[in-house]
Amino acid sequence: MTHVSLYHSCRGVDRMELLNSSLGPSLQEWDEADLVPLSALQHYSYCPRQYGLIYLEQVWEENIYTMKGQWSHEWVDEETSHLQENVQILTALPVGSDLYGLVGKCDVVEVQKGIPYPVEYKHGRIKPSIHDELQLCGQALCLEEMFRVPVVRGGIYHISSKHRREVEFTPVLRQQVREIAGKIRALNAADVLPKAVYDTRCVHCSLREACMPEVADGHLSSDWSDWQEARRVMNPHH
Ligand code: SF4
Numbered sequence: 001m002t003h004v005s006l007y008h009s010c011r012g013v014d015r016m017e018l019l020n021s022s023l024g025p026s027l028q029e030w031d032e033a034d035l036v037p038l039s040a041l042q043h044y045s046y047c048p049r050q051y052g053l054i055y056l057e058q059v060w061e062e063n064i065y066t067m068k069g070q071w072s073h074e075w076v077d078e079e080t081s082h083l084q085e086n087v088q089i090l091t092a093l094p095v096g097s098d099l100y101g102l103v104g105k106c107d108v109v110e111v112q113k114g115i116p117y118p119v120e121y122k123h124g125r126i127k128p129s130i131h132d133e134l135q136l137c138g139q140a141l142c143l144e145e146m147f148r149v150p151v152v153r154g155g156i157y158h159i160s161s162k163h164r165r166e167v168e169f170t171p172v173l174r175q176q177v178r179e180i181a182g183k184i185r186a187l188n189a190a191d192v193l194p195k196a197v198y199d200t201r202c203v204h205c206s207l208r209e210a211c212m213p214e215v216a217d218g219h220l221s222s223d224w225s226d227w228q229e230a231r232r233v234m235n236p237h238h
Contacts, residue, residue: 030101038104047236048194095142116143118154
């Protein structure tokens with residue numbers, strides 16, 4: 001069993017020194033297997049099977065949506081820090097929460113008067129997404145613990161529409177993050193891939209081909225002819 005201290009496992013330790021020094025002995029140390037990546041909150045809330053395919057089965061497939069997502073993160077993939085009009089801008093900041101067992105990276109954190117404001121970059125036009133909000137709220141929980149100040153809101157920047165949408169970290173949202181983190185740990189422990197639920201979420205899912213939701217959901221039998229039909233439906237241009 002491997003125990004880790006989150007801050008010491010993060011890159012960019014120099015920027016964490018102040019935070020390290022403020023950590024108290026009462027904070028929990030987590031088994032590595034129980035640490036929940038912030039991006040997993042987004043995947044699990046979108047579809048537990050999607051989380052299972054990525055994190056339990058190590059399946060990952062590129063599609064136009066994941067490629068757009070990578071492109072949108074490109075400029076915030078490098079750890080940097082600079083001052084802009086009295087606001088410290090940190091990019092690709094490693095974060096973690098010993099309290100909640102979360103770990104990950106913030107695209108951008110704007111720090112003004114000691115208060116961090118996380119900004120997550122997403123491709124596409126502006127559209128509310130609870131899945132993105134949960135990921136951002138997870139970042140806020142980490143930042144609160146690290147900076148020892150309340151973080152009450154953050155932003156999601158939509159690249160295509162060049163618009164930043166502000167998200168408030170309500171008690172309900174915070175509770176949802178904690179609950180999903182608990183469900184992820186339970187799923188990891190059970191090590192069972194959740195069943196597919198074939199619905200509208202599957203249309204834009206990068207794992208649709210690997211998942212074969214029509215078959216897995218029982219819409220089609222696993223006979224060869226049906227399997228071929230499923231592939232034809234999912235990939236009409238092939
Ligand atoms: S294809 Fe559908 S059921 Fe399968 S992982 Fe994606 S969203 Fe979930």
